[in-house]
Amino acid sequence: MKQRLLGFSAALPRDTRDTLFLLAVIAWVMLMQVQHIPWWCSALTTGVLLWRASLALRGKPLPGWPWRVGLLLVTVTATWFTHKTLLGRDAGVTLIVVLLALKTLELRARRDAFVVFFLGFFTLLTHFFYSQSLLTAAGILIALLGLLTAVVNAHMPVGRPPLLQMVGIAARMAALGAPIMFVAFMLFPRLSPLWGMPGDSTESRMGLSGNMRVGQLAELALDDRIALRVRFDGSPPPQRELYFRGPVLTSFDGVDWKPLQSAFPAYMELQADLKVSGDPVRYEVTLEPTMRPWLLMLEATTSAPDLPNYRPFMTPELQWLTRRPITELLRYRAESHTAFRHGPLLPSLALEDQTTLPPGFNPRTLALAQSMRKEFGTGPQSAPALIEATLARLRTGGYSYALDPGVYGRHTADEFWFDRKEGFCEHIASSFVILMRALDIPARIVTGYQGGELNVVDGYWVVRQRDAHAWAEVWLEGRGWVRVDPTGAVAPGRTGSVERLRTPQGAIATALGTIDPTLVQRMRDAWDAVNNGWNQWVLNYTQGRQLDLLRNLGFESPSWTDLAYVLIGVVVAVSLAGVAWTLWERQQHDPWLRTLARVRRRLAATGLTAAEHSTPRELARVASAHFGDNDFTRQLGAWLLRLEALRYAPRSGDTLESLQSELRQIAWPARATR
Structure with missing residues (x-):
C-alpha cells in the first residue's frame, strides 16, 4: 500500500501533489471542528474540498467568481438562520471554517496559498475555544506540522522536493521554536479574566443542576466524564465519608426540588452555626469547568480556599459558592472536617420551610406517615425512632437500587414506597424526605458527588459525573442537621467500595475485559494520569504559579509587571544571542x-x-x-x-x-x- 501511494504521488504533477497535500491538511483542521459546527457546514466544506481535489486531479480550471459569491451568500444565510447572529464564538467559527474551504477555490498563485496558510493557522486557534484537552493539543500539533510543511514547500518553487524532506524541515523549524514557546508560556502574564475565552453558551458542563426532578440524576450514571480530581495530604478518609457537597434543595412543588424559596422574613432564615471536631482533612481539588458558581468540597469546610478572582463564600446551608461562574479549570486547596454539626439546636419558625409539602400529591405516603406516628408517637423525642423505622423499611422491605427504574408518574413517593420499590439515589432521597416531612420532621435534599476512584498511577481520587449523588438531611432537636443517606440503606455498596453502578462498556472495552478484567482499568488509570498531568502543569499554570516562579528566582514581592520585564529581558537576550550566532555561523560554519x-x-x-x-x-x-x-x-x-x-x-x-x-x-x- 505504501509503495502504491508513493507511486501515485510520484506520477502527479508538482502543483497537483502540493494542492492535494494542502487540501488534506485543511480537511484535518476542519475534521477537528465537526462536533462544534452545524451539519450543513460540515457537508458544505466537505463538498468544496472534494470539488477542489477533483479539479486538481483532472487539471480543470477553477470556478469563476459567481460560484464563490453564491456559496458565500449561502453560507452567510445559513449561519444567520442557525445561530440567529453573525457575531459571537459559534457563528464566527462557522464562518471561518467555510471561508477557509472557499478560499481553496481561488488557489492560483503563491499569494493565494499564503492567505490559505495563515487562515488555516487562525482556524487552528479556534479549537481552543471549545477544548484545551491533551487530545485537542495533539491534533492541533499534527495540523500545525502539516501547515508548516505546506509553507516550506511553497518556498521551494523549483524542482520536485520530496514531501518527507519538507516535513523534516518543518519539524526542525518547530523544534527550534519550541524553546521560545516554552519561555513565553512560562512568563507571559496571565491577566484574568482577559486570559482565556469563556464560551458563549451558559449551559452547564457539570452534571448537577440547580434543581432536581426525580429521574434526572439517573441519566448521569451513563456519563463517564470527570467532574473533579482530589489529592489528599496523607491518608484519605474512608470512601463512605467522601461527600462533596453541592446545591441544597428545600422547596418542593410536587415535581421539582429547588433551592429554598422561603416565605419568612430574612431575619428568620436558618444560620449555618457550623461546629467541627477532630483532625481536619487537607486536600487539593482540581475542578473541571462547570459554568456554575459552585465550589465542590468535602463536608464540612469552615474556611474559604484562596481564590481571589472568585471570592468564595459559604451559604447558611454549607454550600460554597463563587461570585462568578467557573469557566476554567480551577485548582484550590481546602481543609474539611468529616465530623461536624450545623444548624439550630432548638425548634425555629424557619424550620417550617423544611416540613411543607404541596397539597394533592402522594396520598398513600401521607397515610403511611399517619400510621407510623400512631405506632411510634409524635413530637421531637420520637423523631430518631421514626427515622430508624423508615431506614429499616428500606433495608427489609424488598427495595432495590436500580439505574433505570422506569418513568415515575405524578405521585413519585407513592410509586416508590408501594409499587415499584426500586429507584436511583434521587428516587430514594426524594421519597425519604417526603415521608420525613409527612412525619413533621424537617428534612431537605442535598446533591453533590459521593465516593470516587483512586488512580493508583498518580495517587489522585477521580470523581466522575456518574458519581453524582443525592442524600437527605433531617433536623433533630439538640443535634441540628444530620446527614441521612437512605440509598445506603437500600444498597450499602453505593456509598462504599464494594459495588457501584458502572457505565455500560463498549465492544472494545468488553473484549479487553474478557481477556484481563484489570487491563481496561489499568489503561484507563494511565490515561487519566496523563490527562491530569496536562491539567496540572499546562492548563492550570496560573498567574499565582508564575509569581511563585519569580519568587524562586529571587523576587521578594513579584507582580505581573515583573513578569513582563523578565519576559522582555529574556526575549532581548535570546534575540541578541541568535543574531550573534547567525553572524558567526555564516562566517565560520557556512x-x-x-x-x-x-x-x-x-x-x-x-x-x-x-x-x-x-x-x-x-x-x-x-x-x-x-x-x-x-x-x-x-x-x-x-x-x-x-x-x-x-x-x-x-x-x-x-x-x-x-x-x-x-x-x-x-x-x-x-x-x-x-
Whole structure:
C-alpha cells in the first residue's frame, strides 16, 4: 500500500501533489471542528474540498467568481438562520471554517496559498475555544506540522522536493521554536479574566443542576466524564465519608426540588452555626469547568480556599459558592472536617420551610406517615425512632437500587414506597424526605458527588459525573442537621467500595475485559494520569504559579509587571544571542564553505595545495593543470562547477546534501602524478 501511494504521488504533477497535500491538511483542521459546527457546514466544506481535489486531479480550471459569491451568500444565510447572529464564538467559527474551504477555490498563485496558510493557522486557534484537552493539543500539533510543511514547500518553487524532506524541515523549524514557546508560556502574564475565552453558551458542563426532578440524576450514571480530581495530604478518609457537597434543595412543588424559596422574613432564615471536631482533612481539588458558581468540597469546610478572582463564600446551608461562574479549570486547596454539626439546636419558625409539602400529591405516603406516628408517637423525642423505622423499611422491605427504574408518574413517593420499590439515589432521597416531612420532621435534599476512584498511577481520587449523588438531611432537636443517606440503606455498596453502578462498556472495552478484567482499568488509570498531568502543569499554570516562579528566582514581592520585564529581558537576550550566532555561523560554519574546504583538504592530501580563497572554478582549473586531463579531473571539475552553481545560480535537482554524497563517491588519486 505504501509503495502504491508513493507511486501515485510520484506520477502527479508538482502543483497537483502540493494542492492535494494542502487540501488534506485543511480537511484535518476542519475534521477537528465537526462536533462544534452545524451539519450543513460540515457537508458544505466537505463538498468544496472534494470539488477542489477533483479539479486538481483532472487539471480543470477553477470556478469563476459567481460560484464563490453564491456559496458565500449561502453560507452567510445559513449561519444567520442557525445561530440567529453573525457575531459571537459559534457563528464566527462557522464562518471561518467555510471561508477557509472557499478560499481553496481561488488557489492560483503563491499569494493565494499564503492567505490559505495563515487562515488555516487562525482556524487552528479556534479549537481552543471549545477544548484545551491533551487530545485537542495533539491534533492541533499534527495540523500545525502539516501547515508548516505546506509553507516550506511553497518556498521551494523549483524542482520536485520530496514531501518527507519538507516535513523534516518543518519539524526542525518547530523544534527550534519550541524553546521560545516554552519561555513565553512560562512568563507571559496571565491577566484574568482577559486570559482565556469563556464560551458563549451558559449551559452547564457539570452534571448537577440547580434543581432536581426525580429521574434526572439517573441519566448521569451513563456519563463517564470527570467532574473533579482530589489529592489528599496523607491518608484519605474512608470512601463512605467522601461527600462533596453541592446545591441544597428545600422547596418542593410536587415535581421539582429547588433551592429554598422561603416565605419568612430574612431575619428568620436558618444560620449555618457550623461546629467541627477532630483532625481536619487537607486536600487539593482540581475542578473541571462547570459554568456554575459552585465550589465542590468535602463536608464540612469552615474556611474559604484562596481564590481571589472568585471570592468564595459559604451559604447558611454549607454550600460554597463563587461570585462568578467557573469557566476554567480551577485548582484550590481546602481543609474539611468529616465530623461536624450545623444548624439550630432548638425548634425555629424557619424550620417550617423544611416540613411543607404541596397539597394533592402522594396520598398513600401521607397515610403511611399517619400510621407510623400512631405506632411510634409524635413530637421531637420520637423523631430518631421514626427515622430508624423508615431506614429499616428500606433495608427489609424488598427495595432495590436500580439505574433505570422506569418513568415515575405524578405521585413519585407513592410509586416508590408501594409499587415499584426500586429507584436511583434521587428516587430514594426524594421519597425519604417526603415521608420525613409527612412525619413533621424537617428534612431537605442535598446533591453533590459521593465516593470516587483512586488512580493508583498518580495517587489522585477521580470523581466522575456518574458519581453524582443525592442524600437527605433531617433536623433533630439538640443535634441540628444530620446527614441521612437512605440509598445506603437500600444498597450499602453505593456509598462504599464494594459495588457501584458502572457505565455500560463498549465492544472494545468488553473484549479487553474478557481477556484481563484489570487491563481496561489499568489503561484507563494511565490515561487519566496523563490527562491530569496536562491539567496540572499546562492548563492550570496560573498567574499565582508564575509569581511563585519569580519568587524562586529571587523576587521578594513579584507582580505581573515583573513578569513582563523578565519576559522582555529574556526575549532581548535570546534575540541578541541568535543574531550573534547567525553572524558567526555564516562566517565560520557556512555548510557550503565547509564542503569547499573539505575539497581543498582532499587535494592537499594528494599533494596539491590551493589557496584558502580559491573558488570552485579556480580549484577545477588548478586540479586539471596539476593532474592532467583524465576521468578524475573531469569528474571533479564538473562537480565543482555544480557546487558553484548551487551557490550562485541554483538549478533543479542539486542540493548540498546530494553533492556531499557524490563527493564521497569520487575516487581520489593516492599521490600527485602528471
